[in-house]
Amino acid sequence: MLTTKYITENADDVIARLAKKHFDGKGIIAKVVSLDTLRKNKQTQLDEILAEVNGLSKIIGELFKQGKKEEADASKEKTALLKEKSKQLSAELDVAEKALVDLLVQIPNLPHSSVPEGKGAEDNIVEKMGGLIPTLPANALPHWDLAKKYDLIDFELGVKISGAGFPVYKGKGAQLQRALISFFLSNANAAGYLEIQPPYVVNAASGYGTGQLPDKEGQMYHCTVDDLYLIPTAEVPVTNLYRDVILNEKDLPIKNTAYSACFRREAGSYGKDVRGLNRLHQFDKVEIVQIQHPDKSYETLQQMVDYVQTLVDKLELPWRILRLCGGDISFTSALTFDFEVYSAAQQRWLEVSSVSNFESYQANRLKCRFRTGDKKTNLCHTLNGSAMALPRIVAALLENNQTPEGIKIPKALVPFTGFDIIN
RNA sequence: GGAGAGGUGCUCGAGUGGUUGAAGAGGUACGCCUGGAAAGCGUAUAUACUCCUAAAGGGUAUCGCGGGUUCGAAUCCCGCCCCCUCCGCCA
Numbered sequence: 001m002l003t004t005k006y007i008t009e010n011a012d013d014v015i016a017r018l019a020k021k022h023f024d025g026k027g028i029i030a031k032v033v034s035l036d037t038l039r040k041n042k043q044t045q046l047d048e049i050l051a052e053v054n055g056l057s058k059i060i061g062e063l064f065k066q067g068k069k070e071e072a073d074a075s076k077e078k079t080a081l082l083k084e085k086s087k088q089l090s091a092e093l094d095v096a097e098k099a100l101v102d103l104l105v106q107i108p109n110l111p112h113s114s115v116p117e118g119k120g121a122e123d124n125i126v127e128k129m130g131g132l133i134p135t136l137p138a139n140a141l142p143h144w145d146l147a148k149k150y151d152l153i154d155f156e157l158g159v160k161i162s163g164a165g166f167p168v169y170k171g172k173g174a175q176l177q178r179a180l181i182s183f184f185l186s187n188a189n190a191a192g193y194l195e196i197q198p199p200y201v202v203n204a205a206s207g208y209g210t211g212q213l214p215d216k217e218g219q220m221y222h223c224t225v226d227d228l229y230l231i232p233t234a235e236v237p238v239t240n241l242y243r244d245v246i247l248n249e250k251d252l253p254i255k256n257t258a259y260s261a262c263f264r265r266e267a268g269s270y271g272k273d274v275r276g277l278n279r280l281h282q283f284d285k286v287e288i289v290q291i292q293h294p295d296k297s298y299e300t301l302q303q304m305v306d307y308v309q310t311l312v313d314k315l316e317l318p319w320r321i322l323r324l325c326g327g328d329i330s331f332t333s334a335l336t337f338d339f340e341v342y343s344a345a346q347q348r349w350l351e352v353s354s355v356s357n358f359e360s361y362q363a364n365r366l367k368c369r370f371r372t373g374d375k376k377t378n379l380c381h382t383l384n385g386s387a388m389a390l391p392r393i394v395a396a397l398l399e400n401n402q403t404p405e406g407i408k409i410p411k412a413l414v415p416f417t418g419f420d421i422i423n
Numbered sequence: 424g425g426a427g428a429g430g431u432g433c434u435c436g437a438g439u440g441g442u443u444g445a446a447g448a449g450g451u452a453c454g455c456c457u458g459g460a461a462a463g464c465g466u467a468u469a470u471a472c473u474c475c476u477a478a479a480g481g482g483u484a485u486c487g488c489g490g491g492u493u494c495g496a497a498u499c500c501c502g503c504c505c506c507c508u509c510c511g512c513c514a
Contacts, residue, residue, distance in 0.1 A: 042472055047483040057495040061441045064494090076494045083494090246470085260455090367471095377470080 001104040001365055003379075009058045017110045018219040020117060020326035028103055032181050044092040049086045059186035059405050104248035105214065107417065111326055111360040112335035113297075118325025124338070125325070128393040130309070131318035133342050140346045144276035146402060147173065150422050155276070159397050165266065165274070166282035176397075176409075177284060179416035180390050181259050182284035186416075188387060191307055193288055198237030200260060201228040207241040209366045221263050230263035233288040235384045237313045237364065242291055246377055247370040251301060254291040257387070259284065276296040277391035278350065291368060291382045294360065297336075301357040304385050305337050309355050312390055314412040317396050318342040320349065336360045339390065345399035355385030380413045398422075 007014055011029050018025040026159045056079050063072035078413035114126050147153035152173025158166040169177050190194055206230050207213035212220055219229035234413035238258050245294055247254070263284050266274075273279050288307070305321065312319040324336040363369070369377040401408040406423025414420045 040473070047473060050484085051482055053494080058442075058492045064441090072494075079494050148469080376466090 001101075001109055001361060003360070003364055004032065004100065004104065007107075007420055008033050008036055009103075015350060017242050017373045020111045020115060021108050021329065022119070022327055023108055025107065027106060027172065028380060032100065032103050032107075034078065035096055037102065037122075039093065039096040040098060041087055042096055045087040046086060046093055049082050049089065053082050053086065056082075064267055075226050080292070082093075097178065107343065108331040110357060111329060111333075111336050112357070112359075114323070115329060115335055116325045120325075120410060123325040123327050124322040124328055127321040127337065128309075129318075129320040130313060131342075134344050135317045136344050136399070136402065140345045140399070140402060142276065143343070143398040146398045146407065147276070149253055150407065152176070152398075152422065153277070162278075163281070165279070167277070167280065172417075172419065174395060175417055176422075177390060179391065179413055179418075180268065181284055181286060183416045185259055187311060187314075188257035188286065188288055191255075196234075196238055196241070196258040198231075198234055198241075198258050198260060200237075200263075201232050202237055203228060203233055206236055206243070209240045209243045210236045210362060212236060215331070216265055217414065219265050223267060228419045231260060231261060232384075233262050233285060234258040234260035235289060237290045238287065239366065239382060239384065242364040242368040242380075245368055247292065247368070247380065248374050249370050252291065252293045252370060252380070253296070254289075256289045257286060258289075259286045259318040262389075274422070277353045277395045280391055286387055288385050288387045289345045291363075292383060293370065294378065296379045297357050297359065297383060300381075301335065301337075301355065301383055304355050304383060304387075308339055308385060308387050312339060312341060312352075314410070315393065315397065316410045318344075330354075330356065332356075333362050334361065339386075339388070341396040341401070343392070343396045343399050346395070348397060352392045352396075353386040353388045356383060358384075 004015070007029060013031055015025040015029050024047040028280055056075050058073045060075050060079075062286070063075070068193065110133060110306070116123065123396050140147065142154065144153075147155075150172065151170055154168045154170060156162075157168040158164075161168075201223065204213060204227060207217075207220065212229070212232060222228075222230055223230070236262075238256050242254065260282050264281060264283075266279055266281060277283075280297075288304060290300055290304065308317070319339055319341050322338040322340065324333075324338060329336050333356040336349050336354055336356040339351035339355070342348075343350050359381050362382045366382075368380045368382065370380050371377055397410070401410070406421045407419045409417050409422070411420075
């Protein structure tokens with residue numbers, strides 16, 4: 001969330017910038033400003049009363065020591081009154097603080113100045129393209145048919161044991177998954193990311209830390225018995241590693257990578273978007289996360305985008321990078337680049353990675369700070385990106401590389417799969 | 424899951440009702456000393472909120488978390504969380 005300080009000091013600017021995300025901030029920002037004033041007011045009053053109580057307590061202690069019991073009792077009565085007042089003020093302060101946070105979590109992150117205007121996906125700007133779109137024969141099969149033909153993925157079996165969106169990978173299909181995970185992790189390691197194996201279930205505090213809670217509660221699987229959530233992405237546990245942490249300035253940037261299964265309820269999805277591997281409830285992903293000094297975060301964002309590009313290049317997939325417009329960028333992001341690969345049999349672009357700079361928006365919730373040379377603390381900037389999400393990569397690999405002989409595996413992947421063709 | 428023991432600052436560790444935001448030690452930083460270093464000596468070393476135009480300097484809160492008792496709580500009481508030991512179960 002945005003800091004109250006920034007909002008109150010730059011109210012008009014904040015409202016103007018939020019407009020790009022099609023968020024009307026006028027009313028809510030005004031409320032934040034007035035609530036904050038109220039909060040400060042209560043805080044000051046409360047502090048004064050408590051100071052008085054503390055002072056009296058010391059005096060009472062002295063009086064008791066000197067045996068002046070009557071005087072002490074007189075002061076006791078005074079503190080009783082003050083205490084009454086402080087209780088009330090403290091309750092009011094609590095209400096104001098909670099109300100303020102309730103408002104703050106409803107305000108999205110400010111988009112970076114380079115975020116293009118636009119309503120939705122159609123207004124995203126294509127930054128860069130690469131790879132070759134293959135020309136497939138007329139009888140080319142979509143990946144769900146290929147998966148069946150070569151017995152790689154069994155969707156029906158998944159339905160039986162879990163439900164739709166939980167595919168069962170088999171044989172070379174399963175091996176391909178394992179190879180891709182290994183391929184992505186090896187590359188991330190080589191690029192200087194520290195490999196992490198995080199828990200797949202997290203507590204509510206972690207959900208709040210990265211912003212899945214409270215607003216996206218319905219998108220996560222919730223184990224109510226233990227009040228734990230299945231992670232929708234490794235971003236959640238990995239970023240929360242740095243919750244309530246004060247880092248040393250010289251430790252920045254922190255570079256972590258993690259493979260995890262990801263669990264998403266995807267309530268409300270339907271149609272061709274969910275066919276085959278296009279949208280699943282459980283899928284595999286390798287994530288990269290960086291915690292960086294605010295001065296360097298955009299430089300880092302570019303490096304992360306460049307890094308992801310090396311992956312799609314090695315996999316010899318046709319790709320394009322989109323700069324997301326104000327209407328399509330996520331609630332918490334300041335600037336996002338999406339990677340899409342072309343799935344040649346479906347003849348559509350599929351999103352396989354999303355690389356974002358959250359600036360201090362996440363860090364403020366996480367209370368992830370760093371200490372500068374002069375011992376002041378500042379919020380870090382957090383960034384993350386998929387590198388990458390497997391299912392759609394698999395979809396594109398299967399479709400684009402189909403030949404009469406079988407499905408060819410890209411050279412860079414062969415050392416990881418141990419085979420160069422699926423037939 | 425059952426029983427017992429515990430959770431104090433960057434770390435260790437003292438502290439069972441009152442100048443304890445917290446002794447002492449270690450670590451770290453800076454200074455002195457030194458040709459340089461070590462040792463030694465000195466100083467500093469939490470976070471958040473708030474008052475103040477700002478700095479300086481005040482105030483408030485925080486000794487796992489939340490509540491209670493009390494004029495006053497790290498210290499007493501209750502609930503929760505975590506951790507260690509033993510037992511049970513178990514990949």
